[in-house]
Amino acid sequence: MLFSGYHRPNGTAGVRNHILIIPSVVCANRVARGISQQVSGTTWIEHQHGCCQLGVDAELTMRILVAHGTHPNVYGVVVVGLGCETNSAQDVAARIKEQCPYKPVHLVVIQDCGGSLKATADGASAAREMVGQASCLVREPIDVSELILGTECGGSDACSGISANPALGIASDLLINAGGSVILAETTELVGAEHLVAARAVNETVAKRCFEVIDRCEKAAIAMGVDMRGGQPTPGNIQGGLSSIEEKSLGCIYKAGTKPLQDVIDYAVPIKKKGLIWMDTPGHDIEQITGMVAGGCQIVVFTTGRGTCCGSPIAPTLKVASNSAVFEKMHDNLDINAGTIVTGDETVQEVGRRIFDEMIFVASGKLAKAEILGFNDFALKRIGPTM
C-alpha cells in the first residue's frame, strides 16, 4: 500500500516539506516567530527553555530540538540563538547538519547580528531561499510501512474508551499489518492497565520495562504527597464521567490495537522498530506530541471526548471525536467523528477503517484542521531544575 510523500536522502519518508524556524533558547522566541511571520511557507516553534539547564536535562532539550530539525517532515531549518545561552544555537545547527548533511541549515545569532531586527531580516532571507527550493520537490509514491503513527488521547471522556480509542486501535492494527510503526505513549494514562499491555510484550525484558516505567511514574505522583486525581484524571475527564486513573487508562489502551508490544523506549528517542512501541512520555498532551514527533513520528492521530484543538508544528495532528455532540460543537477543530459508534450508526471496525484511510489521505497532503488553523504546539519535557 502506498501514500504520496517525500523521499529523504537518509532513507526516511516525509509527509510534509516544512521550513522550520527553531529558537535554541527562550530569548530567541520573538525572532523565530518574526522570521516565520515574514515568510509564508515556514513554521516555527517556541519554548521556555534552553538556558540555565544542566546535564541530562540540558541534553534532552538539545536532543528534542535537533530531532525536530532532522525530522523527515522538515526540508530546511533556520536555528536562532541569542548568543550566550547554555543550549547554543551553533551546536543545534551543527548537530542537525551532521545527521542530515543534505539539509539546508541556516544559523542566526542575535548578538552577532546586531539585534533582533537584523537577526529577523537575516533569518527571513535564508528562509525565503529555502521555501523556494522546497517548493520544487514533488511527492512520490512511498510504501505506508515507512509511516510512524503517534497515537494520543486528550480531554478524554467515558466515550473515549467505547468509540474513538477502539476505532483508533483498528487503524493502528491496519498500519502495523501494512508494515508500519505505531507509538503508544502517555505513561501516566497507562497506570492501572499496565498488566494488559505487558501481557502483549514480545519478551520478558519488554514486559518488565512496562512495570518499571509505570512504577517510576506512580512513585513520582506519590512523592507529590497528594491524590493523583485532579491532575489525573483531569477535572474535565471527571466531568466527562471518568472516576479514576485506572478507568481512564483502561479506555486509553484501546487506541494501541491488539498487536504485540515490540519495545518500551525513553522519551524523544528515535523509533527504530516496526510494530507497536511504547514511548515513556508524560500524560501532558503537548509534551507527549513533542516527544513522539522527536522520535520520528510523521503523523499523529489524537482522540478526544471533551474537545481539543492542538497540533504539532511539523506533524499533521488529526482529531477524532469520541461523541457526536463534541464533534458538532467543535467542528472547526475536529477531523473525524467516532461518535457514530455510540449511536449505533457505525461499527468500531468501520470507523477504524475511516481513520486509517483519512490518515493516508492526510499523509499524502490533505491538511488536518490543526494545520489549516496554524497550531504549532510544542513543549519540552524537563527532567531537572532550572538553575
Add this chain to the structure above:
Amino acid sequence: MMKSADNTATVVETIEPNSDVLLDNAGKKINIHVTERIPFGHKFATRAISKGESIVKYGERIGFASQNIEVGQHVHVHNMESGRGRGDKT
C-alpha cells in the same frame, strides 16, 4: 456494560432518576431501576457494592467503593476512590 464481570454500566445518554433500564450483559437481559440522575458518559451500579469492594469496568478494577453503593446509584468520585498514585495515603 463493557464485560460481564463488571459491576457498573456506562450510559450513552443521560438517564433521569427513577428510570428502568434494560441492560444487555453478554446476551442476558437485566432490568435495573436507576435511582439517580446519570449524566452522559457516567456510570451506575449494576449490583449492590459494599464499602472497600472493587469497582469493575472493562472487566478490570478501576478503584474501590468509598461507601456502600446501592444498585442503580451513580458511581463516581463521590463514592469511589482510585487505588493508584495515592500520595495522600502515604
